[in-house]
Amino acid sequence: MPGNSFGQFFRITTFGESHGGAVGVVIDGVPGRQTIDLDLVQKWLDRRRPGQGDLVSQRQEADRVECLSGLQDGVTLGSPICLMVRNTDVRPEDYAELSTVYRPSHADFTTDAKYGIRAASGGGRASARETVGRVAAGAVANQIVQASFPGIEVVAWVESVHGVTASVDPLTVTLAEVHQSAVRCPVPESASAMIKAIEAARADGDSVGGVIGCVVRGLPAGLGEPVFDKLEADLAKALMSLPATKGFEVGSGFAGTLLRGSEHNDAFVAVPGIHGPTATNRSGGIQGGISNGAPVTMRVAFKPVASIAKPQDTVTKDKKKVVLAGVSGRHDPCVLPRAVPMVEAMVWIVILDHLLRNKGLQLDSTKV
Amino acid sequence: MPGNSFGQFFRITTFGESHGGAVGVVIDGVPGRQTIDLDLVQKWLDRRRPGQGDLVSQRQEADRVECLSGLQDGVTLGSPICLMVRNTDVRPEDYAELSTVYRPSHADFTTDAKYGIRAASGGGRASARETVGRVAAGAVANQIVQASFPGIEVVAWVESVHGVTASVDPLTVTLAEVHQSAVRCPVPESASAMIKAIEAARADGDSVGGVIGCVVRGLPAGLGEPVFDKLEADLAKALMSLPATKGFEVGSGFAGTLLRGSEHNDAFVAVPGIHGPTATNRSGGIQGGISNGAPVTMRVAFKPVASIAKPQDTVTKDKKKVVLAGVSGRHDPCVLPRAVPMVEAMVWIVILDHLLRNKGLQLDSTKV
Amino acid sequence: MPGNSFGQFFRITTFGESHGGAVGVVIDGVPGRQTIDLDLVQKWLDRRRPGQGDLVSQRQEADRVECLSGLQDGVTLGSPICLMVRNTDVRPEDYAELSTVYRPSHADFTTDAKYGIRAASGGGRASARETVGRVAAGAVANQIVQASFPGIEVVAWVESVHGVTASVDPLTVTLAEVHQSAVRCPVPESASAMIKAIEAARADGDSVGGVIGCVVRGLPAGLGEPVFDKLEADLAKALMSLPATKGFEVGSGFAGTLLRGSEHNDAFVAVPGIHGPTATNRSGGIQGGISNGAPVTMRVAFKPVASIAKPQDTVTKDKKKVVLAGVSGRHDPCVLPRAVPMVEAMVWIVILDHLLRNKGLQLDSTKV
């Protein structure tokens, strides 16, 4: 199977280069008779869009989503939904130099190594612009899931930026708290410190990375497959396939390795509490690859953005040393705020995929 | 696609419950005319096997591998290889209580929630015994890859146990150094400390977790797909599908979020050095989802084993509170040493899968 | 995806060469809590087995099925079911000559062309013995489907042998009528004539082919996908993947091309009749790729068996002309009777796969 599709039952295929005609997604496996509000899809894309303020990239992209198929009067037909966004802010001349120079920690060199050809401008498929299709599909998945399971919530937030860390309670954090912050951090004082860190990096022509936290609340027990397609394995793949990610944790994560079993184990309780069926939730809502009804908690590490305004040493395609001039100010010094909807989108896609998979493991005569 | 298969081109399907007739694997997508030494496969299984000493589980399993198909005089026919290991040390009576009690941080509760039925003894598919098939398939992948690409090496090691951390250089660590240690840690003094930590946990009827490091050296540039099937995403899924894993990092990982872009970027160099095409290797050998020829470095977090000898509070299937007696001493207080070959096996499988995928993206008339 | 698997949700992977250690199947996507009677599986295998009388191959194979996984006390666990049959009647010496000679209309030449290696004896994966796994899986699918949908029936029969054609009514033909005939033809006088044709071929050291008819009755409306995975397309693939098949028809088939639209169209009726929702059934129970509730009718052409007792001209691997001595009498002069359970098995697998797929297209909150 080629590499531009994700999901088994709810299956998305993204297409489009950053400076080609359009980017988009075909969503297959859509249940019929589901109401989809394209304005909500657009809102998701707006959250993903660069140029939303001083904090993020200055590149202007209208990013108006167009639906080419699969919907009739806002209702799904059960056929593939194709969502497309035209590329309107394409300035290839900005990128002319890059066709022969390998930018440090970009995909230029590896793309050449793999395909022997590379989009003359922009990052091609390696560009963060590819995530337009993912976010649009995630917005669709969100609506479909919540129509049947209104209790399922996904909230992601910026937990840290370059070492500035917010203390966020995954049991209570809300989307509203996250959205009110330009940096998508629900703790105001931490948000301010993060903004300072980002502005300091920009002032230095540099960039910063950080960690995004994410929680799924209200997920029923029973999602995920016990062996290869464990829920955490599919989440790991989904999130580690986002650009710039370097690490993934579920539940106790790496810190859990400092505990003994007697400290780490989550005792089952007779009456469900805030952690669902268990007294604690170091499992992160998943046991043996299958959700247990407790909140699913995750953390994703994003490296500092590779495009910086400082000059850098590197080589050309024919191995000549050059100094790469810094990129213009159009690029984000920190991708974290924009990555929040990307994380949420991928998580919604995994959830819907596994909800449909579970149906596909059942057989009864009540409904064909 | 049901959840018991992994890989796209080199595709393994495992089968078997921990206390059923057998466990095993069917390997499809095997190139023809490859020499496979089953004795080497057996050696991998021996490394995975519990009961290898005081450090690991006391359960005795012969784990003799039998090849049912796909080989003729030790050479692959291009047809599926079925490798099977009979279950010989099955003592269901040891597990009688467990059919109605939900062990903390085990898959008992979630398996019931998903399937409405559960293997009466042992962990069924959630048991670490399922990994017999993975390790056997990894041993096959190892041989196939190295026959064509003798320069590719995979080395995994125990990097930490319950906070005892070894400093290991991924550029130089060898399999021999790892294998000489009962705890699979190549740094002797660290290994001793780890063994003490494990023995202390055993003495307390408790368990410990830790981190496994892994490096792939000699991997050519060009492996991995740029969008969903990024090399790191497939590695993350492969390793996060192993039992007891809670976190995954590639390259700089979570620590990389503390660096600025100018510190994190890997400058390309005119002459390949110890990090391959770059002066540093915070990328961990992968850029834009595609290998760049530098060593691929990873870390995987394993939680402390859920089975402990201490009594624990929990509930029965019908939500009655009970105290679960501790498990007998047959279980590992630390799974890390046995997990080393599991990690290596999954990594070899991902490598071979992507090597074959790359071939499947090429078209020329030299060979049909 | 390698080529030894079939089905999307109910997915089978067969393994084993005709003269290796064993043949078998791993069945994934099995719903939990389904009762499976292995004696019934054995009965299916007995129907598939050669050596059942004068009509079919004299090779003796016990073909006792062993279940290695997935069942506990005859009930499915939701995990993969591995069913294995040991190869016990292996006489490689019978095949020694064949390692260098290309048998006409066998897979010897093409296997060498593809893999550069070939099982030294027997047909390897191209042998009809590979269908042991398919038939076992079909017997499992049959039981699972009928437990939830007792009204679904699949009946296949020998419709013609070398031009001797039986007139069979797909609306009324029963399994009992088929099974009572050694040649699996439910019309006694036709069965007698077919047997004569087969015996005449055997006497001449020759072989004959024919057509198998098949009907699915009681199939609910709504199975099949509208575009590529049309029900008839999946049935065509399933049946054209059986050895020796040369043609497939659904409903009116090739004969339907002689009708005009006004003659061919199936008018919908207000009250369901013998053809379900339509007055006639030239559609063969499928419209637009989706079942309509009428019986699904199919025909499959099987060529005469390639192995004959007459000497034949052919060439060796190094292109030398030789005369191939005729095969011993152990081979079937007609594969049709044995192919009846193969056809039924593949059809049951397609039905269960599509029943589960349909579940996987639904989403509601009644059951996760």
Place this chain on the structure above:
Amino acid sequence: MPGNSFGQFFRITTFGESHGGAVGVVIDGVPGRQTIDLDLVQKWLDRRRPGQGDLVSQRQEADRVECLSGLQDGVTLGSPICLMVRNTDVRPEDYAELSTVYRPSHADFTTDAKYGIRAASGGGRASARETVGRVAAGAVANQIVQASFPGIEVVAWVESVHGVTASVDPLTVTLAEVHQSAVRCPVPESASAMIKAIEAARADGDSVGGVIGCVVRGLPAGLGEPVFDKLEADLAKALMSLPATKGFEVGSGFAGTLLRGSEHNDAFVAVPGIHGPTATNRSGGIQGGISNGAPVTMRVAFKPVASIAKPQDTVTKDKKKVVLAGVSGRHDPCVLPRAVPMVEAMVWIVILDHLLRNKGLQLDSTKV
């Protein structure tokens, strides 16, 4: 896997309803650095288009193809190619009645049964308009294959219309001969008779079906997998997934069942002749599921078009009897001429998919 994708390595996903915004295809698994001429793709679409003359549908559709991604200056980037055709001749009012009436032998009833919703006008995904994406993808596959394998040719032709049958030699028939005929039959006198049969049907407000023949010449030996993904099984699925198909044959087909083995077997020859490695070609170029180098010969049956101008009895959605007025003259009385490029497209897709699969079964160190 949802049902709107086809192919394993070269994988197409079509989208779009007949009266929605657009129809199109995303093609994944495209090798890099391949030259694609979009004008040639447009020519294929023109051949598929209705309204090309008196013989076919009068509906006017510009069907101008637009490439949204995957190409740069006409060269493939290795990323997904999205090809889109806007729907411009949408007249929903022509179809208002149809939202409540089940047209005989259309997909209206089954679509309702499956999805509980149906495109208010036109056939939705069941429309022949869905094949726009297939034909565009087939035109791409054609160019990619022939660039590396210029000797491979695919020629399809109309072999019969309503019983008027042309005698066509698959060894010699050319695309030029087929294209010069409005009815796509390379035998002029047969073409004339077919046109008369089509015109007679139109005059009667009726429709006719027929058979399309197809040959692949110059295919190397070794394509196709020995078990489920036999070359003929994949071709059968590909072609039986086209709208209106009722039957498929390869090589000797159903007629082959009238021969004995000694008459049917294809003797191998020392020197390749017109049938490649065999003296005759009743195998149709495939043995044991794998191509043998001889021409691959196929036949596909298309039923008469369901849309006719005559009034027909049928029922409404709520099971009331009605008489359906005949459709206007905009519809084809015979789909065969337009189906010729559809058949060729699907065959090219299967060929390229299997060429790439074969690469993915090979492993050597010459090229990563």
